[in-house]
Amino acid sequence: MLLRNLSFRYKIPLRATVLVLITAVLITGAILAREYDQVRRDLFENAESMGRLLSNTLVTPLLHDDVWRAYEIIDSPFKGEESALGAELIMVLDTQRRVYVSTQPRNYPMLVPLDELGPAYADLNRALGNAPDLTHRAVDLPNAAQFHMVAPIVFDGVHLGTLVMEYPKSLFIPRFVSIVGRAALVTLLVLVVLLPVSWYWGRRMADPLVRLSECMGRVGREIPLESECRLYESKDEIGRAGTQLKRMLSELRQKQELERGVMASERLAAVGRLTASIAHEINNPLGGMLNALSTYRRHGNPDAVTARTLSLLERGLLQIKETVGALLVEVRLEGHALTPQDLHDIHTLVLPDVHAKSLDLVWDIQVTQTLALPSTQVRQILLNLLLNAIQASEPGGKVKCRLRLRDGGLLMEVRNRGVPIPPEQMNRLFEPFFGASGRGHGLGLWVTYQLVQQMEGRIHVQSTHGTTEFRVHLPLRDQEAA
Amino acid sequence: MNRRTLLRALGAGLATTLLGRPAGADAAPLRIGLTPVFLDDQTAFLNEWRDYLAARLGRPVVFVQRSSYREIVDEVMAHRLDLAWVCGYPFVREQARMRLLAVPLYLGRPLYRSYLIVSGDDGVSASLDDLEGRIFAFSDPNSNSGHLYTLYQLQQRGENPERFFRRTFFTWSHRRVVEAVAVGMADGGAVDGYVWDTLSRIHPEITGQTRVVARSETFGFPPLVASVSLSQADFDAAQSVLMEMPRDEVGARLLHKLNLDGFVEGDVALFDDIAEMARATGRL
Incomplete structure (x- = not known):
C-alpha cells in the first residue's frame, strides 16, 4: 500500500532497481545451473576415469582375495594433498554386495552387507538393482547427501565386485558460493552505476507527470493559469494529457466567466426591479406631498417663517425626487434618431474637462449617417462613459473614444489609461451607489447599464495592465420602428 | 672407533x-x-x-x-x-x-617375540580368545610371528583360523599388520614384536593406535x-x-x-x- 502511494519520482528508480536485481538473480541462476552441470560433468568424468583405473587395478587383488592390497589401491587416492578429487569414501563390494574393503574400515567394516550400512546405503542398494552391475554409472539419489559413482570390477567377463566412490553433494557448495559472491559483487557495481542513471531518468520521466498532477490538484480551489503549471510540451501521452488539461482549464475559465457574468446581470436585474418598485412607491406619496405644498403656498398665505420652512421642505422633496428619478431609468422615446451632430455635441461637452486635466483625447468616429437609435439615451451612455474615463485618467493621460458600425449595431469603445479596476470590483461595477466616492453620486454606470439593457445591448469592461476599456454594443432598431 | x-x-x-x-x-x-x-x-x-x-x-x-x-x-x-x-x-x-x-x-x-595386537579403541580384549569371530590380520603365510605362532595357538585350542575368525587376510608385511589394525580394518593382528617395537620408535603415531595384548615366548x-x-x-x-x-x-x-x-x-x-x-x- 505504501508503495502504491509512493511518488513516481521514487517508484521509477525503485522499479529500475528491482529490474536490475531480478535480471542479476536470473542471470546468476542461469550461470549457476550451467556451472552445476559443468562441475558435475567434470566430476563425473574424473570419477569415471578414476573408477576405471581403480577397477582395473583391483582385478588381481580380488582374484587373489588380497584384501590388504585392495585396501592399498583404493586408499592410494587419499594419500595426496587433494584427497581423491573430492571423493569422501571408496569401497569395494563383493559379488554379494557386502563390503569387501573400504577406505574407512571403522565406519564401513568388511563383510557388512551394503543395505545394513544405513538408510542411504539401503537406498543405494535398491538403486543398484539386483543384477550385477556391468556399466559405469553415477547414482544420484534425491534424498541422499552424497552421490555415488559405481564401477564394476570385471575380469574375463566375470563380475568380481563393484567399486563404489562416494562424493558429497556439498562438494559444489564452495564453488557456488564463490560464483554467487562474484555475481553479487557485479550486481552491486551495476547498481552503483545504474542507480544514479535510473534515478535521473526516473525523475525526468516523473517530472511532467508530477507537474501535471500538481496542476490538476489545484483545480477546484482555483483554476490555475497555464503559466503557473509549466506543463510538459510533447506529442507523447503525458504531453497529450497536458494539452488536454490546458484545454479543459481554458474551457473551465470561460465557463466561470460566463457564470460570473450571468450572476452579475441577474443580480443587476434584481436590483433594477427592486429599485424600480421602491422608486414607484416613493414617487406616489412624493407627488402628493409636492402637490400639497404647492397648493398651500398658493392659497394658504403663509407668513415668512412658514414660507421659508415650506421652501426647505420642497427643496428636500425635490432632491429625493431627483435621486429616485435618476434611479428609475426610463426610456422615453425621443423624436429623432441619432445623428453625427449629436455625437459632435458630446465632443464639445467633454472638452472642458479634457483640457482641465491636460488629457489627450483621441476622437475616432466612423459614423457619418443617421442611425436608428434614440439619440438621448445614446448621448447619455457615451457621456457617462467619457466622463468616467476622464475622471479615472491621470493628468496628461490619454483617452480614446471610438465609434463604428459592427454586427448590425453601433459599437462604442471608450478607453483610458490609469489605475485599473481591481478584479473584486469588476463584478459589482454596475450596481447603484457602488464606488460612489469622490465626484458623482455613483449612479452613472448603473444608469448606463440600465439604458444599455433597455436597448437590448451589451456592455463589457476589460481592465488590465493600466488600461480600462468599456465596450458597448447597441443593436440598430428596425427601420420601420425607427 | x-x-x-x-x-x-x-x-x-x-x-x-x-x-x-x-x-x-x-x-x-x-x-x-x-x-x-x-x-x-x-x-x-x-x-x-x-x-x-x-x-x-x-x-x-x-x-x-x-x-x-x-x-x-x-x-x-x-x-x-x-x-x-x-x-x-x-x-x-x-x-x-x-x-x-x-x-x-x-x-x-x-631372540624376538610375536605380539598379538588389537585396535587402540578396543580396551576390552585381553587375549586371542577375545578375538573370536572377529577380523584378523596376518603378515605373511611364511612368517613365524605373523602367522605360524597364531596358527599354533589356535591349533592348541583345537581351532583353525577359518572357523575361529570371521575373516582373515594377509598384509604381506608386519608393518602393514600394524596399519591394518590401526585403521580398523582388522580387529586384531599377529605381528613381529621387534618390528612393532622399532616402528613405535620411528612412527609412534601408528603404533599408538594399536595396543599389544599378548607377547609370545621368545623365538x-x-x-x-x-x-x-x-x-x-x-x-x-x-x-x-x-x-x-x-x-x-x-x-x-x-x-x-x-x-x-x-x-x-x-x-x-x-x-x-x-x-x-x-x-x-x-x-x-
Whole structure:
C-alpha cells in the first residue's frame, strides 16, 4: 500500500532497481545451473576415469582375495594433498554386495552387507538393482547427501565386485558460493552505476507527470493559469494529457466567466426591479406631498417663517425626487434618431474637462449617417462613459473614444489609461451607489447599464495592465420602428 | 672407533677384496634378498646399508625385494639370490637348502617375540580368545610371528583360523599388520614384536593406535641365510662383514637405525621351537 502511494519520482528508480536485481538473480541462476552441470560433468568424468583405473587395478587383488592390497589401491587416492578429487569414501563390494574393503574400515567394516550400512546405503542398494552391475554409472539419489559413482570390477567377463566412490553433494557448495559472491559483487557495481542513471531518468520521466498532477490538484480551489503549471510540451501521452488539461482549464475559465457574468446581470436585474418598485412607491406619496405644498403656498398665505420652512421642505422633496428619478431609468422615446451632430455635441461637452486635466483625447468616429437609435439615451451612455474615463485618467493621460458600425449595431469603445479596476470590483461595477466616492453620486454606470439593457445591448469592461476599456454594443432598431 | 677396530675393518675389507676377486668374477654383484622381517620400506636407509656392505665386501651389492617371503625363499633355493634375510619359519622348512649365515642380536639376544595386537579403541580384549569371530590380520603365510605362532595357538585350542575368525587376510608385511589394525580394518593382528617395537620408535603415531595384548615366548630371530651355491669364501666374507658391523662407526649407526645390536653366527637349534610349531600345525 505504501508503495502504491509512493511518488513516481521514487517508484521509477525503485522499479529500475528491482529490474536490475531480478535480471542479476536470473542471470546468476542461469550461470549457476550451467556451472552445476559443468562441475558435475567434470566430476563425473574424473570419477569415471578414476573408477576405471581403480577397477582395473583391483582385478588381481580380488582374484587373489588380497584384501590388504585392495585396501592399498583404493586408499592410494587419499594419500595426496587433494584427497581423491573430492571423493569422501571408496569401497569395494563383493559379488554379494557386502563390503569387501573400504577406505574407512571403522565406519564401513568388511563383510557388512551394503543395505545394513544405513538408510542411504539401503537406498543405494535398491538403486543398484539386483543384477550385477556391468556399466559405469553415477547414482544420484534425491534424498541422499552424497552421490555415488559405481564401477564394476570385471575380469574375463566375470563380475568380481563393484567399486563404489562416494562424493558429497556439498562438494559444489564452495564453488557456488564463490560464483554467487562474484555475481553479487557485479550486481552491486551495476547498481552503483545504474542507480544514479535510473534515478535521473526516473525523475525526468516523473517530472511532467508530477507537474501535471500538481496542476490538476489545484483545480477546484482555483483554476490555475497555464503559466503557473509549466506543463510538459510533447506529442507523447503525458504531453497529450497536458494539452488536454490546458484545454479543459481554458474551457473551465470561460465557463466561470460566463457564470460570473450571468450572476452579475441577474443580480443587476434584481436590483433594477427592486429599485424600480421602491422608486414607484416613493414617487406616489412624493407627488402628493409636492402637490400639497404647492397648493398651500398658493392659497394658504403663509407668513415668512412658514414660507421659508415650506421652501426647505420642497427643496428636500425635490432632491429625493431627483435621486429616485435618476434611479428609475426610463426610456422615453425621443423624436429623432441619432445623428453625427449629436455625437459632435458630446465632443464639445467633454472638452472642458479634457483640457482641465491636460488629457489627450483621441476622437475616432466612423459614423457619418443617421442611425436608428434614440439619440438621448445614446448621448447619455457615451457621456457617462467619457466622463468616467476622464475622471479615472491621470493628468496628461490619454483617452480614446471610438465609434463604428459592427454586427448590425453601433459599437462604442471608450478607453483610458490609469489605475485599473481591481478584479473584486469588476463584478459589482454596475450596481447603484457602488464606488460612489469622490465626484458623482455613483449612479452613472448603473444608469448606463440600465439604458444599455433597455436597448437590448451589451456592455463589457476589460481592465488590465493600466488600461480600462468599456465596450458597448447597441443593436440598430428596425427601420420601420425607427 | 679406535685404531684397532679400524685396522680390523680395513683388514677385513682388504681380505674380502682380495679373496672375492677370482678371475672374471670381480664385477658380479652379491644379491641379497630382503623380506619385511624388518622395516624394509626405508629406501634411503637401504641404499646406505647396501653401499656400506659393498664397500666392505669390495664388490657390488644388490638388494632384492619381493612382495612375499615365498618369492624370496624360492629365489634363494633357485640360487638366484646369494643371501637373504628371511623368517625363522621358512628357514626351518628349507634348512636343507640354505645355510645359516648370521642371526641378528636384538636387545642383546638373538631372540624376538610375536605380539598379538588389537585396535587402540578396543580396551576390552585381553587375549586371542577375545578375538573370536572377529577380523584378523596376518603378515605373511611364511612368517613365524605373523602367522605360524597364531596358527599354533589356535591349533592348541583345537581351532583353525577359518572357523575361529570371521575373516582373515594377509598384509604381506608386519608393518602393514600394524596399519591394518590401526585403521580398523582388522580387529586384531599377529605381528613381529621387534618390528612393532622399532616402528613405535620411528612412527609412534601408528603404533599408538594399536595396543599389544599378548607377547609370545621368545623365538630365534629371523636369520640371514645363504644359498647353498654361495662359495665358502663369499659366505665367510659376508658373515665377517656382518659380524664386524658394530665395530665401526658407520656400521654401528646403521645397526642403530635397524634397532639391532649386531649379528652372531647363531645356531640352528635357536629355531627348534619354530620347527616344533610348524610340525604341530602340519606345516613342515
